[in-house]
Amino acid sequence: MDFWSFTVEASYFIAAVLFIMGLKRMGSPKTARGGIVWAGVGMVLATVVTLWHPAMEAGVGRYFLILLAIGIGGIGAWISGKRVQMTAMPQMVALYNGMGGGAAAAIALVEMYSGAAWTHGTTVLILAVAGAIIGAVSFSGSLVAWAKLEGVQKKTIRLPQQHLLNGGVALATVGLGVMIVMAETSAPLLVTLLLVTTLALGLLITNPIGGADMPVVISLYNALTGLAVAFEGFVLGNAAMIIAGTVVGSAGTLLTFLMANAMNRSITNVLFAGFGVDDGAEAEGPEGEMKSVEAFDASASFAYSDSLIIVPGYGLAVAQAQHKLWEFVQMLQKEHGVDVKFAIHPVAGRMPGHMNVLLAEAGVPYDMIYDLEDINAEFPTADAALVIGANDVVNPAARTDESSPIYGMPILDVDKAREVYVIKRGKGTGFSGVQNALFFGDNTRMIFGDAKQVCSDLAGGLKQL
Structure with missing residues (x-):
């Protein structure tokens, strides 16, 4: 291992430690602010080192586009983060989580459209396909969750034979993924069809879920986004992405189960039971009158x-x-x-x-x-x-x-x-x-x-x- 490679890997290790320590400190209100700072420093370190990585071999123009994207995203996040009200924080979490899933899916799609995913072997190709599916489902599903919490989508949509339709789209998605893996080289048409079915699957799964279950759904999609990022880390050979994605995925999974347990419901019940589908509807309840006081x-x-x-x-x-x-x-x-x-x-x-x-x-x-x-x-x-x-x-x-x-x-x-x-x-x-x-x-x-x-x-x- 040469000096540059050692420096990069050592920096990724330090970033991973900062991620984990930051997450640990977020477990208490007294140390949560410091935990966010620690994790943020780790992310900055991982980003800078990745740009510095000799394997990038990027020209000046490519670096310019990367830095431009970082600037646009960073400024937008800073402004929106400063302006967001506490009541809108869940919507922002859903939106940012969806962007993470979409970014992971975009990485996989670029690798598959360019044919690079096939040069790394079957295992990496499978992970690229899995990351694309999970990331795209998380992206479109998180957008629906945002729309429901924001009030943009005021009614829950349940289609005839909803579960059968969801199952059919899911089978088609898996089938396309298998066909891509079995293809000997880049298959742009199959990749495009996979993108369409995965986005549709996220919409179909999330639309029937009632607004009362949206917090659990957001947490679940957060876990899926982490998993997709970890998979794409394997595709790119980036240790920082693997570690960060694994940490997010495991933490999101644990949080999802804790929330479901707090509601005495299973994850499958949240996803398929449709609790709270008549959002805002007048419900039957106990008889009597409410007694008011000044x-x-x-x-x-x-x-x-x-x-x-x-x-x-x-x-x-x-x-x-x-x-x-x-x-x-x-x-x-x-x-x-x-x-x-x-x-x-x-x-x-x-x-x-x-x-x-x-x-x-x-x-x-x-x-x-x-x-x-x-x-x-x-x-x-x-x-x-x-x-x-x-x-x-x-x-x-x-x-x-x-x-x-x-x-x-x-x-x-x-x-x-x-x-x-x-x-x-x-x-x-x-x-x-x-x-x-x-x-x-x-x-x-x-x-x-x-x-x-x-x-x-x-x-x-x-x-x-």
């Missing part, structure tokens, strides 16, 4: 409580109410001595960690934030619970109603608190279309209105006491 009365109840558990949901993010909420909580703690804790469900919000990031943005200390397993036992002894914009994760029907689509899903036991207050814009069913029995409970009072305004009114009510 913010001032609720604030008085909180002020005379010894303990309060707050459950944030997507409604908190939509209203950007986290700062007003924290202002209210600080008043409860300092002026009334109330013990306040925050309870986070694994699938609260639109992506894992959504609520944690939202509360951290407002300055809520990490030691006040508890996971489901750590906080559930405290609800029966809590004087009050406050739910802000959460629905399925606090629905007691998951424990009692076997006919409910969410039956068996682990939930936060909010209904067991002495008093329950729910901040909600209106009487709708929420993102999944499942009505919440909690809202009709004898110990539940609804505070209707925008979460930010209600939190401001709660703080105002405390000042009048």
